Amino acid sequence: MGNAVSARGLLKKFGDAVAVDGIDFDVREGECFGIIGPNGAGKTTTMKMIYCATPRTSGELSVLGRDPGDCPEEIKKDLGVIPQENTLDTDFDVITNLLIHARYFGIPRDRARACAGELLEFIQLSEREKSPVDDLSSGMRRRLLIARGLMNDPRLLILDEPTVGLDPQARHLIWDKLRMLRKASVTLLLTTHYMEEAAELCDRVAVMDRGRILAIGPPGELIRTHIGEEVLELVLSSEDQERIPGDVQHHPARMEITSQKCLLYCEDCRSLVTHLTERGYRNIHRRPATLEDVFLTLTGRDLVE
Ligand SMILES: Nc1ncnc2c1ncn2[C@@H]1O[C@H](COP(=O)(O)OP(=O)(O)OP(=O)(O)O)[C@@H](O)[C@H]1O
Ligand SMILES: [Mg+2]
Numbered sequence: 001m002g003n004a005v006s007a008r009g010l011l012k013k014f015g016d017a018v019a020v021d022g023i024d025f026d027v028r029e030g031e032c033f034g035i036i037g038p039n040g041a042g043k044t045t046t047m048k049m050i051y052c053a054t055p056r057t058s059g060e061l062s063v064l065g066r067d068p069g070d071c072p073e074e075i076k077k078d079l080g081v082i083p084q085e086n087t088l089d090t091d092f093d094v095i096t097n098l099l100i101h102a103r104y105f106g107i108p109r110d111r112a113r114a115c116a117g118e119l120l121e122f123i124q125l126s127e128r129e130k131s132p133v134d135d136l137s138s139g140m141r142r143r144l145l146i147a148r149g150l151m152n153d154p155r156l157l158i159l160d161e162p163t164v165g166l167d168p169q170a171r172h173l174i175w176d177k178l179r180m181l182r183k184a185s186v187t188l189l190l191t192t193h194y195m196e197e198a199a200e201l202c203d204r205v206a207v208m209d210r211g212r213i214l215a216i217g218p219p220g221e222l223i224r225t226h227i228g229e230e231v232l233e234l235v236l237s238s239e240d241q242e243r244i245p246g247d248v249q250h251h252p253a254r255m256e257i258t259s260q261k262c263l264l265y266c267e268d269c270r271s272l273v274t275h276l277t278e279r280g281y282r283n284i285h286r287r288p289a290t291l292e293d294v295f296l297t298l299t300g301r302d303l304v305e
Contacts, residue, residue, distance in 0.1 A: 001029045002065070004156050009059035010057060012045050015218050019045040021211030022059060032178070032188040034198040036291060037208035038301070043191040044084050046159050046208075050189070051081045064156060077105065079124040080154030082146050084161050084191075088133045095120065095129040097145055098151055105152040112151070119147040122177065124170075139166050144175060149183075151288075157181060159190040163197060165199040175200060207295055214298045219291055226297050227289040232264040232272060247279050248272070256296055263293065 004029035012020040020042040021250035027033040035043045048054040061068055063075050088097050095116055099168075102112035120126045123143040125136075133141065141167055149157060149216055162178075163171045178201055182188055192198050198205050200217045206216045210303060228305055232253075236244060249257060253266035266272050273284055 003027060004064060004112060005033075005189065006062040007046075007050075010046070010049065010056055010061055011058045012042070012049060012054070013057045018211050020049070020056075022153070023213045025206055025213060025216060027189050028203075029187055030182070030185045032182050032190070032201050034202035034205040035189075035191045035208050035294070036193070036195065036198050036205055037191075038295075041211075042210040042211040043208055044160055046165075047084075047158055047191060050074055051158050052078055053083075056071070061065060078155040079153060080149035080157040080299070082157075082159040082162055084151040084164075086138075086141055086145060087136075088141060088144060088148070090133050093130050093132055094125060097133060097144065098148055100129065101148050102151050104174075105283065106278070107152065109130075111192065115151055115153075119150055123147045124173070126271045139170055139267060142166055142272040143174075145207070146177075154186065156187045156189065157220065159188065161191055163192070163194065168251065171197075187216075198291055207291075209295075209299050209300070215294065222287045222294050223291065226294045228264050228267060229289060230266070230269045230286060231289050231293055232266060232269055232276075232284055232286055234262045234281060235260070235277070236262050236281075240281065245280075247276065254297075258296070258299070263296070265289070285286070 003026040008024050009022045010020060011018070011022045023046070037043055042185065046052065049056045049061060049068065052068040052075055063263050066075050068075055071080060077120060083208055089100065092100065093262065098116040098119065099112050104117070112134065120129055125140060128136065128140070146162060166174065176189060204216060204218050205222065206215045215226070223272060241257065241262070245255065248264065251266065251272050253264045253272055256263045264272065269286055273286060276284055
């Protein structure tokens with residue numbers, strides 16, 4: 001299998017400001033690849049270069065075997081795009097938004113109608129097909145945007161924060177659909193702030209910060225390599241914050257203190273819990289390591305600050 005996307009030294013500047021700082025990565029055909037990172041990391045800018053919405057400043061970029069600088073129209077035929085911002089047409093009702101989109105792709109009217117009907121059923125908006133877009137809730141608009149991105153049966157589906165603002169039921173509905181598409185060999189490229197989403201869906205993730213990619217790999221592998229299995233979380237008084245470094249110094253644990261809590265990445269968490277309890281610490285929470293811990297370890301900062 002080849003690569004659906006391939007980037008080498010991909011750079012984007014806005015004036016003097018570097019938004020994407022010469023990144024290298026490949027998205028393999030048929031995989032689900034996620035980009036995670038805090039606000040302003042450069043995720044959307046990266047996506048926009050890939051879906052031909054903004055030109056790169058320098059570097060190499062190949063999308064479905066073509067260069068977005070040379071033949072954006074050819075590439076766009078095979079892309080489904082769910083942008084971060086709402087780009088629905090407020091002049092039209094729900095179903096017309098889908099049908100007009102189908103027209104851009106030259107999809108015959110009958111097929112477009114059938115496809116729109118199926119997608120509206122899937123996103124549970126069949127009963128609202130004649131509603132003006134402005135009358136929908138923000139979660140419903142998000143669902144409609146996802147349906148629109150699927151109208152042309154894309155080979156590569158690009159989703160920028162697909163489930164932001166969705167309730168848990170709608171989020172699971174979308175996750176199921178994305179899993180089905182992946183099984184049908186559609187390549188998925190998504191950004192997300194939800195670590196659970198990245199861990200659930202993505203074969204591989206790139207951790208991005210300040211325009212750079214800090215690590216790439218399967219979520220489980222990144223967690224094992226950078227963190228281990230478990231983490232201890234403690235909420236500390238200022239007095240405890242001062243004494244804790246001394247209290248853990250003889251234990252093989254790495255410590256991160258954020259504004260809200262103290263995290264201990266340890267190989268043998270159980271014995272450390274016993275030790276800390278004996279030393280008078282309370283409210284020790286033992287939990288599995290996550291991608292959020294990977295981010296904190298790589299940058300020294302919380303993902304959401
Ligand atoms: N059109 C633009 N003009 C100038 N600067 C921009 C433009 N678009 C993005 N930037 C800047 O580029 C940087 C990266 O922005 P980008 O939108 O790619 O981040 P992001 O990772 O998608 O963040 P978020 O999680 O908030 O969506 C930011 O510093 C942003 O201010
Ligand atoms: Mg963004």
